[in-house]
C-alpha cells in the first residue's frame with residue numbers, strides 16, 4: 001500500500017506550480033480570517049434587484065484595491081456540500097465521489113492540513129460556527145485536522161428567534177464570537193462558517209426589509225433576501241475588525257462554498273440573469289457554478305479582479321503562498337492561482353470540467369465562445385482528452401490517498417503529525 005504513494009507523489013510533483021515571487025509572503029505573519037459564505041454564488045456580486053444592490057458591501061470589497069478577487073472561480077463540491085468545501089480548503093484534496101469525507105473518514109484519517117500547518121508556523125487556530133458540533137462530524141474531523149478550538153452552537157445563546165434552520169443567525173455569530181476571538185493569541189488562523197443563507201432561504205421579518213424579486217419560484221426569490229442579510233453580517237463584522245485594529249493585521253479570505261440555487265431552479269433564475277429560460281441548458285448550469293473568491297488585505301493597494309480559471313482545490317496552495325508558507329512538501333491536488341504554471345482546467349466532482357475555452361458536461365463538449373456543443377477531431381480532440389485525463393488523475397489520486405489513508409505513510413520533513421487527543425472542544429458546561 002505504501003508503494004501507492006509513489007505514483008501519487010509523482011503526479012503531485014509534476015503538477016506543482018511555483019509561486020509568483022511578487023506575491024509570495026505578501027501577507028506574511030498576518031492573521032488569516034476565512035469567511036465561508038454559505039450557498040453564495042458569484043452572480044450575486046454586483047446584482048441589482050428592483051434597482052437595489054443585493055450585496056453592496058461585498059461588491060465594494062470585490063472591486064477594492066485592497067482585494068484580489070476572482071471572477072472565474074468555481075466550487076467543486078459533491079454530496080458532502082459544505083464539508084467538501086472545507087475538505088478542499090483545509091487539506092488540498094478533493095471530497096469523496098460519494099458522501100462526505102468528514103463523515104466517512106474524519107474520525108480516523110491522517111491529514112496534513114491547514115490548521116496543523118498554520119499551528120506549526122506559530123498561529124492559533126479556531127472555527128466559529130452557529131450549528132451543533134456534530135453536524136458533518138466536524139467535532140471529530142477538526143481534531144484530526146488540528147484545529148485548536150471549535151466554537152460551535154454551545155458557545156452562544158441560540159434560543160428563540162436567535163437561530164434558524166442551521167443555527168445561530170449570522171449577524172449574531174459574528175457579534176457573539178468577538179469575546180472568543182479577542183482572546184486568541186495573534187497571529188491566528190480562523191474560519192467563520194455562516195449558515196443563514198441556506199436552503200430554503202427563510203428569514204424572520206425583523207431581519208430584513210429587502211424587496212425580493214417575483215419569479216414565481218419562492219426559493220429563488222428568497223435567496224436574494226438571505227444573501228442580502230449575509231452581506232450585512234459581513235459588513236458588521238468588518239466594522240468590528242476596523243474598530244479593533246485587527247483589519248490592518250489580517251488577510252481576510254472570503255469564498256462561496258457551493259451553489260444555493262439547484263439546477264432544477266435555474267430556469268426561474270434565468271430571467272433575472274437576462275437569459276431566455278427556454279435557451280437554458282447544461283452548459284449554463286455548469287457556468288453558473290462560479291462562486292466568489294477574494295483575498296482582502298486592508299491597506300493593500302495592488303489588488304484587482306483576476307480572470308484566471310480555478311476551483312476550491314486551488315485555494316490552499318494559493319493562500320499558503322500569500323502567507324509565505326511553502327506548499328511544496330505537501331500532497332495537494334490544486335495549484336497556486338497566481339502561478340504562471342497554474343492549470344486552468346477546473347474539475348467538478350462528477351468528472352465534468354470547465355476551462356477558459358471549453359466546457360465538458362456528461363461527455364458533451366461545448367465551446368465557451370459559441371456556447372454550443374462541438375465535436376472535436378484531430379489536435380483539438382487530443383487536447384480535450386488531455387484535459388479530461390488531468391481531471392480524472394487528480395480525482396483518482398486524491399480518492400486513493402484519502403480512501404486508503406495513505407498520508408499515514410507520508411512524513412513531510414519538519415511537519416509534526418497531529419494528535420487528536422490534544423484537543424477538547426467542550427465549553428465545560430456539559
Ligand code: GP9
Pocket residue numbers: 080081082083131135166193195198
Ligand atoms: C451546517 C452547514 C450547512 O452546519 O455547514 O451545510 P450544507 O447543508 O451546506 O452542506
Ligand code: MN
Pocket residue numbers: 038039081082083257258
Ligand atoms: Mn454549504
